Amino acid sequence: MAETSGTISDDELDLFQRYWSAANYLTVAQIYLQENPLLREPLKPEHIKPRLLGHWGTGPGLSLIYAHLNRLIRNTSAEVLFIAGPGHGGPSVVANVYLEGTYSEIYPDISRDAEGLRKLARQFSTPGGVGSHVGPATPGSIHEGGELGYSLMHATGAVMDNPDLIAACVVGDGEAETGPLAASWAAPFFLNPARDGAVLPILHLNGAKISGPTVLGRRQDEDVEALLHANGWDPVTVSGDQPEKVHHALAAALDDAYASIRNIQQGARGAGSSADAGSGAGAGSGGKRTTAARWPAIILRTPKGWTGPESVDGSPVEGTFRSHQVPLSGVRDNPEHLALLEQWMRSYQPETLFDGDGRLLPELAALAPEGKLRMGAAPWANGQPSVPLEIPDLAQYAVDPGQPGSTSIETTKPLGELFRDLYNGTEDNPRFRLFCPDETNSNRLGAVFEATDRCLLLPGRDGDDHISADGRVMEVLSEHLCQGWLEGYLLTGRHGFFASYEAFAMVSASMTVQHAKWLQHARELEWRSPVPSLNILLTSTCWRNDHNGFSHQGPGLIDTVLSLSGEVTRIYLPPDTNTLLAAAAHTLQSTDYVNLVVVDKQSHPQYLTLEEARAHAEAGASRWEWAGNEDGNSSTEPDVVIACAGDIPTEEALAAAWLLQRHVPDATVRVVNVMDAMVLPPQDVHPHGLDDRTFSSLFTDTCEVVVAWHGYARSFHQLLHGRPNPERFHVRGYSQQGTTTTPFDMVVVNRMSRYHLALEALRRMPRQFDGAEALAEHCHRQLDAHAGYIREHFEDLPEIREWVWSPPRP
Numbered sequence: 001m002a003e004t005s006g007t008i009s010d011d012e013l014d015l016f017q018r019y020w021s022a023a024n025y026l027t028v029a030q031i032y033l034q035e036n037p038l039l040r041e042p043l044k045p046e047h048i049k050p051r052l053l054g055h056w057g058t059g060p061g062l063s064l065i066y067a068h069l070n071r072l073i074r075n076t077s078a079e080v081l082f083i084a085g086p087g088h089g090g091p092s093v094v095a096n097v098y099l100e101g102t103y104s105e106i107y108p109d110i111s112r113d114a115e116g117l118r119k120l121a122r123q124f125s126t127p128g129g130v131g132s133h134v135g136p137a138t139p140g141s142i143h144e145g146g147e148l149g150y151s152l153m154h155a156t157g158a159v160m161d162n163p164d165l166i167a168a169c170v171v172g173d174g175e176a177e178t179g180p181l182a183a184s185w186a187a188p189f190f191l192n193p194a195r196d197g198a199v200l201p202i203l204h205l206n207g208a209k210i211s212g213p214t215v216l217g218r219r220q221d222e223d224v225e226a227l228l229h230a231n232g233w234d235p236v237t238v239s240g241d242q243p244e245k246v247h248h249a250l251a252a253a254l255d256d257a258y259a260s261i262r263n264i265q266q267g268a269r270g271a272g273s274s275a276d277a278g279s280g281a282g283a284g285s286g287g288k289r290t291t292a293a294r295w296p297a298i299i300l301r302t303p304k305g306w307t308g309p310e311s312v313d314g315s316p317v318e319g320t321f322r323s324h325q326v327p328l329s330g331v332r333d334n335p336e337h338l339a340l341l342e343q344w345m346r347s348y349q350p351e352t353l354f355d356g357d358g359r360l361l362p363e364l365a366a367l368a369p370e371g372k373l374r375m376g377a378a379p380w381a382n383g384q385p386s387v388p389l390e391i392p393d394l395a396q397y398a399v400d401p402g403q404p405g406s407t408s409i410e411t412t413k414p415l416g417e418l419f420r421d422l423y424n425g426t427e428d429n430p431r432f433r434l435f436c437p438d439e440t441n442s443n444r445l446g447a448v449f450e451a452t453d454r455c456l457l458l459p460g461r462d463g464d465d466h467i468s469a470d471g472r473v474m475e476v477l478s479e480h481l482c483q484g485w486l487e488g489y490l491l492t493g494r495h496g497f498f499a500s501y502e503a504f505a506m507v508s509a510s511m512t513v514q515h516a517k518w519l520q521h522a523r524e525l526e527w528r529s530p531v532p533s534l535n536i537l538l539t540s541t542c543w544r545n546d547h548n549g550f551s552h553q554g555p556g557l558i559d560t561v562l563s564l565s566g567e568v569t570r571i572y573l574p575p576d577t578n579t580l581l582a583a584a585a586h587t588l589q590s591t592d593y594v595n596l597v598v599v600d601k602q603s604h605p606q607y608l609t610l611e612e613a614r615a616h617a618e619a620g621a622s623r624w625e626w627a628g629n630e631d632g633n634s635s636t637e638p639d640v641v642i643a644c645a646g647d648i649p650t651e652e653a654l655a656a657a658w659l660l661q662r663h664v665p666d667a668t669v670r671v672v673n674v675m676d677a678m679v680l681p682p683q684d685v686h687p688h689g690l691d692d693r694t695f696s697s698l699f700t701d702t703c704e705v706v707v708a709w710h711g712y713a714r715s716f717h718q719l720l721h722g723r724p725n726p727e728r729f730h731v732r733g734y735s736q737q738g739t740t741t742t743p744f745d746m747v748v749v750n751r752m753s754r755y756h757l758a759l760e761a762l763r764r765m766p767r768q769f770d771g772a773e774a775l776a777e778h779c780h781r782q783l784d785a786h787a788g789y790i791r792e793h794f795e796d797l798p799e800i801r802e803w804v805w806s807p808p809r810p
Contacts, residue, residue: 002077002503003127006246007248007251007252008247008251011450012246013248014248015363015364015367016067016068016071016367017243017244017247018066018352018353018364019067019099019364019367020060020063020064020243021307021348021349021353021605022095022099022348022350022353022354022360022364023063023067023092023096023099023350024059024060024063024092024095024348024355025094025345025350026091026094026098026099026117026120026121027056027059027060027063027091027092027095027347028056028308028341028344028345028546029117029120029121029193029345029772030054030091030095030120030121030124030125031052031053031054031056031091031125031326032048032049032052032121032326032328032331032341033047033048033049033121033122034047034048034049034121034122034126034140035047035118036265036806037114037117037118037120037358038114038117038350038351038354039342039345039346039350040114040624040745042342043271043340043341043342043345044331044338044433044588045333047329048331048332048338048341049307050291050332051125051126052066052326052329052331053132053326054088054090054124054125054132054322054325055087055088055089055132055325056305056306056308056324056325056326056327056328057091057206057208057304057305057321057323057324058086058087058088058089058091058172058204058206058324059089059091059095060090060302060305060306060307061086061170061204061206061300061302061306062084062086062089062092062093062096062170062204063096063203064202064246064300064302064306065094065096065170065250065300066082066092066096066169067096067252067367068247068251068254068367068806069082069254070100070367070368070369070375071254071373072254072258073249073254073369073373073374073375074367074368074369074373075259075535076165077373078258078373079164079165079166079373079378079520079807080165080166080167080168080373080375080378081140081142081152081155081158081159081165081166081167081168081375081378081380081381082140082141082168082170082375082381083141083143083154083155083158083167083168083169084134084143084169084170084490085143085148085151085152085170085172085175085181086131086142086145086147086170086171086174086175086204086337087133087145087146087147087172087174088132088145088146088325089133089145089170089335090124090130090131090132090133090134090135090138090145091124091132093134093138093140093141094120094124094130094134094326096376097122097138097139097140097375097376098110098112098120099360099364099365099368100368100369100374100375100376100377101365101368101374102139102140102374103120103122103139103376104116105377106139106527110123111777112218112358112359112360113357113358113359114198114350114354114357114358115358116358117354118671118727124682129177130284131520133145133146135518135521136275136518136521136522136525136528136532137521137525137679138376139376139381139527140375140376140378140381140382140383141379141381142154142158142380142381142488142491143639144157144493144514144518146514147151147510148172148174148175148181149175149178149179149180149184149480149513150180150181150484150487150511150514151168151169151170151171151175151181151184152171152184152185152187152199152201153180153183153184153187153480153481153484153485153487153488154169154484154487154488154491154531155167155169155185155187155199155201155488155489155557156167156184156191156199156277156484156485156488157484157486157487157488157489157490157492158191158380158486158488158489158491158492159196159197159198159199159414159476159488160189160191160196160197160431160433160485160488160489160494161195161196161430161431161472161489161494162189162196162197162380162492163195163196163197163265163269163382164197165197165198165492166197166198166199166200166258166261167197167198167199168200168201168202169199169200169201170200170202170204170769171202171203171204172206172593173203173204173205173206173207173214173215173217174208174209174210174214174215176203176214176215176216177214177215178491179480180478180480180481180484182512182628183478183480183481184481184484185201185228185231185232185294186226186231186232186476186481187199187232188231188232188233188292188293188294188295188456188457189232189292189456189457190455190456190457190474190485191292191293191295192268192455192457192458192469192470193263193264193265193267193268193269193293194268194269194469194470195430195470198261198264198265198295198326199260199270199295200257200295200296200297200298201228201233201297201298202236202297202298202299202300202454203216203224203228203297203298203299203300204300204302205217205224205299205300205301205302206301206303206305206306206319207301207304207319208304208319208320208323208324209321209324209538210321210324210325211324212321213321213506217301219303221237221239221299224237224299225237225299226559226765227299228299231293232293232294232297232298232385233294233295233296233297234260234294234295235296235297235298235299236253236256236257236296236297236298236299237298237299237300238250238253238298238299238300238301239299239300239301239302239797240301240302241302241306241319246302249524249554250298250300250409250540250600253298254298254363256296257296257297258650259293259297260295260296261296262292264295268293268801275647285553287545290530291457291459292456292457293457294459300653303318303319304319304320304321304323304324305317305318305319305320305322305323305324305327305402305807306319306321307342307347307348308327309323309327309328309340309344312327312328312337312340312806313657317495317802321325325358326783328340328341328344328537330719332370333662339762340608344349345635346502347754349806357738369743375614378709380492381491381492381494382527382528382529384529384532385493385529386493386494386529386530386591387429387493388522388530388589389422389425389426389432389433389495389588389589389619390423390425391418391422391585391588391589392418392422392425394418394578394581394582394610395610396576397414397415397417397418397447397577397581397730398414398577398581398609398610398613399414399576399577399606399611401576401606401607401608401609403805403806404605404606404607404608404624404626404627404805404807405605405606405607405651405654406605406608406804406805406806407605407606408603408605409577409602409604409606410444410601410602410603410604410606411444411574411576411577411580411599411600411602411603411604412443412444412445412537412539412577412580412581412599412601413444413445413447413577413601414577414581415444415445415537415577415580415581415584416440416444416445416446416447416448417447418581418584418585419432419434419445419447419448419497420447420448420450420451421447421451422588423451423453423472425510426509430472431494432492432494432495432496433473433474433486433489433496434448434474434484434497435474435483435485435486435489435496435497435499436473436474436475436482436498436499436500437476437477437478437479437482437500437501437504438452438475438476438477439475439499439501439540439662439721440454440473440475440499442540442601443499443501443537443539443540443601444539444601445499448473449466450475450564451466452470452471452472452473453466453467453468453471453472454466454467454468454471454473454474454475455468455469455470455471455472455473455474455475456468456469456471456600457469464476479500479504479505479508479511480507480508480511481505482498482500482508482509483498483508483511483534484511486498486534487511487515487534488533490531490532490533490722491531493529493531495532495588496530496532496535497535497536497537497584497588498534498535498536498537499536499537499539500536500537500539500541500547501538501539501546501552502539502540502541502542502545502554502555502557502598503540503542503545503551503552503553503554503556504536504552505536505557506554506556506557506560509556509557509560511536512536512557512560512561512594513560513563515534515565515594516534516561516564516568516569516594519531519534519568519592519593519594520553520564520567520568521566523567523568523592525697528590530592530647531591531592532588532591532674533568533587533588533589533590533591533592533593533594533595534593534594534595535584535588535597536557536594536595536597537593537594537597537599537600538555538557538596538597538598538599538600539600539601539647540552540600540601541599541600541647541648541710542554542600542647542734542738542746543600543646543647543710543734543743543744543746543747544600544602544647544648544743545738546738546740546741546742546743546745546746547739547740548740549739549740550739550740551747553734553738554734555711555712555734556695556708556711556712557596557708557732558571558596558598558677558711558712558715559711559712559714559715561594562677562715562719563592566678566681566685566686566687566688567643567687568592568593568594569593569594569596569678570587570590570593570594570595570596570676570678570688571596571598571676571677571678572587572596572597572598572617572675572676572677573598573599573645573646573674573675573676573677573710574597574599574647574717574753575607575608575644575646575647575650575673575675576604576605576606576607576608576613576647577606578606578609578610578612578613579608579613579616579617579675580597581601581610581613582610582613582614582617583597583675584597584615586617587752593695598646599647600647600648604647604651605626605651605701605804605805606650607650609623611749616673616675617675617676618673619679620674620676620678620679620688620690621672621673621675621679621680621690622672622673622698623670623671623672623678623697623698624671624672624673627654627657627671627805628642628657628661628668628669628670628671629661629665629668629669629808630669630670634658636668637700637702637703638668638669638670638700638703639667639669639670639683639703639767639769640660640667640669640670640703640704640705640706640761640762640764640765641667641669641670641672641700641703641704641705641709642656642657642660642669642670642672642705642706642761643671643672643673643674643676643705643706643708643729643759644671644672644673644674644707644708644709644713645673645674645675645698645707645708645709645710645716645762646708646709646710648710648747649708649709649710649733649752650673650708651752651757652708652747652752652753652757653671653708653754653757654671654805655754655803655805656706656708656755656757656758656761657671658754658805658808659754659755659758659775659778659779659807660758660761661807661808662760662771662777662808663771663774663775663778663806664762664769664770664771664772664775665771666769666770666771667743667765667769667772669761670703672698672699675686677719678719680716680719680720680723681719681720681721681722681723682722682723684722685721685722688753692724695723696724699729701724701725702725702728703728704730704764704766705728705729705730706730706732706757706760706761706764707729707730707731707732708732708733708752708757709731709732709733710733710751710765711733711734712733712734712735712736713731713732713733713735715733716729716731717729717731718732728796730760730764732751732752732756732757732760733750733752734750734752735750735751737749738750741790742790742795742796743796744786744790744797744800745786745790745796745798748787749781753783755779755780755782755783756779757778758775758778758779759776759779782797782799785797786800
């Protein structure tokens with residue numbers, strides 16, 4: 001393993017300063033110029049873009065760090081993934097990826113010459129060009145940096161089960177004020193140096209946000225160091241506003257950090273390390289543990305907008321919030337500002353950086369690493385082909401339902417067994433992890449602990465349950481961390497699930513939106529390989545959080561995902577275990593999607609054999625002939641369609657259909673179950689949408705449809721837009737009613753109970769049937785009886801608790 005030199009010679013220092021100047025110059029050029037990119041003639045108003053967009057203030061710091069990481073890579077051949085946390089750092093990162101040559105290889109039209117520089121400048125923040133963030137179009141990026149707070153968690157997920165990778169993560173001091181980033185500092189307690197790579201945080205304190213100071217920027221060095229130290233890091237501070245001194249200090253800090261990382265890893269991976277301590281199943285509290293390594297971290301304190309204008313119109317700019325975006329505005333119309341811009345850009349001496357053809361001078365180009373060691377070409381960042389998961393035969397986890405609805409089990413428990421075997425099956429090439437707030441057992445996924453433990457690198461205590469440094473179930477009581485770690489894991493080619501209580505998945509809902517947007521744009525880039533899908537398991541759902549109360553009840557993530565592009569989103573509502581297994585197998589083998597799987601963890605009736613479940617999952621929605629009373633040879637439409645989506649809605653819809661057939665036997669009832677919510681829209685809205693003929697074969701074109709829906713009724717209506725006569729669908733779903741109550745009372749207060757559904761069906765039938773009036777009276781009596789019974793006995797009526805589907809008999 002190559003060693004770093006620890007010092008920078010005078011010649012190298014001059015080259016570093018010029019390379020940094022080239023990156024800063026190109027950053028400014030991208031913000032301002034549409035012509036004359038090398039200032040080969042005096043700057044004129046027509047050379048300036050009509051709309052000045054972008055952010056300058058964070059750029060010099062990002063370019064400084066990038067240049068020094070290049071030096072470290074050249075000296076050590078380290079695999080480094082660069083993650084830019086500060087928002088709108090795009091032009092500086094693009095400038096560096098261009099200087100190293102990767103950008104032109106991926107985008108040949110942006111060539112390494114004067115014309116390429118012109119196009120590089122023109123494309124930034126212009127129609128048809130590139131945005132101001134380090135988004136999917138930026139080579140080497142797995143993190144956009146637009147919505148702040150997720151950089152360090154993405155870096156942490158990227159290095160899990162990735163022993164040779166170093167994720168150099170630049171954390172902006174504005175970003176450091178967000179809750180998700182504040183939680184991310186706990187990474188050392190979840191990274192095992194025996195098997196994981198390393199995260200190197202570089203906290204860049206430039207002191208200001210868009211219009212004011214940052215909290216950490218105003219704190220003393222020792223206070224910031226204490227914050228990081230308390231979270232398991234070994235920080236060192238580099239500060240200054242004199243480039244020569246900062247270059248020397250930053251180079252030394254990076255050299256020391258690299259040496260520390262390799263020493264930690266070599267110590268952990270040698271004889272007697274955690275790699276051969278009590279790991280895996282049963283390590284529990286009895287095996288040896290490795291406590292958290294004190295990983296290096298760098299605090300870099302330099303001026304915001306460094307090397308930019310010191311003042312504009314009498315107000316200070318460099319080192320203040322005024323340098324955050326575009327320091328000089330109105331350049332086309334303000335000759336003084338135009339002159340200041342030219343003075344600023346010429347201060348970098350572009351004639352000493354680029355040759356007559358506009359190419360970076362050879363001695364500067366030589367400062368960048370070569371091939372895949374360039375950070376813009378890092379295979380982990382650019383979606384290198386991932387190794388697919390081999391899904392075990394689902395038959396070994398399947399449930400025999402017997403007569404549909406006669407068997408009840410905890411629906412998610414067999415899924416935990418599947419996850420267990422995925423851990424065992426990837427032991428030689430670890431590439432699967434479950435991420436979950438402190439709820440793995442609660443969500444009935446505890447079988448995973450037969451294969452591995454919860455990961456925690458802190459001293460153990462007697463009574464701990466399956467906790468070890470070598471565990472690979474990631475539990476931390478932060479939805480942000482769980483999802484962010486998984487996103488970093490997925491974007492670097494591995495596989496996993498994020499399991500969450502349904503209501504609290506909304507904590508990280510905005511992350512889901514951002515990830516979907518990333519995938520949507522990444523799919524348009526041929527050079528990016530597909531990445532495993534983001535799989536979100538929502539359990540402990542609103543309908544069965546009656547014991548926890550109103551705060552735990554909310555299906556809002558369905559609505560959030562429905563608002564995103566149909567190209568990248570899928571929503572599955574399996575009604576039982578076998579359909580859940582089919583959905584999980586599919587989602588784990590899919591790429592470039594956000595898959596939302598919604599199913600409750602409690603004991604529920606089981607309906608379909610595995611073969612039937614696979615067919616149902618493939619279709620997305622199907623008619624359950626056994627649950628209705630249609631004559632299969634008749635072409636007559638039913639009197640009413642009872643549709644359902646979700647486990648509790650399915651049970652209530654089946655019970656309603658049972659009541660109708662038992663009390664009103666002359667009425668024809670059809671039952672349709674929807675497992676894939678995305679089959680409901682037309683095909684031009686979502687690729688899973690049923691064709692018109694198939695949709696009509698399920699719901700007819702004219703028949704009234706009573707729907708029991710897991711989420712908010714409005715979302716089901718949204719899905720139906722564009723279908724024939726959507727007003728005939730009468731949807732009952734969660735209506736923001738709830739409390740600590742009984743399970744059945746939850747469907748009652750939200751008016752989705754079997755009795756409400758039966759009453760709705762009676763109202764919607766085309767004519768009055770014998771027995772209809774008696775059934776309506778029965779439903780009202782039962783609702784009244786229910787209200788009194790639960791307040792007296794604190795449990796549901798016996799006829800509710802004990803009800804099991806059976807073929808209705810009049």
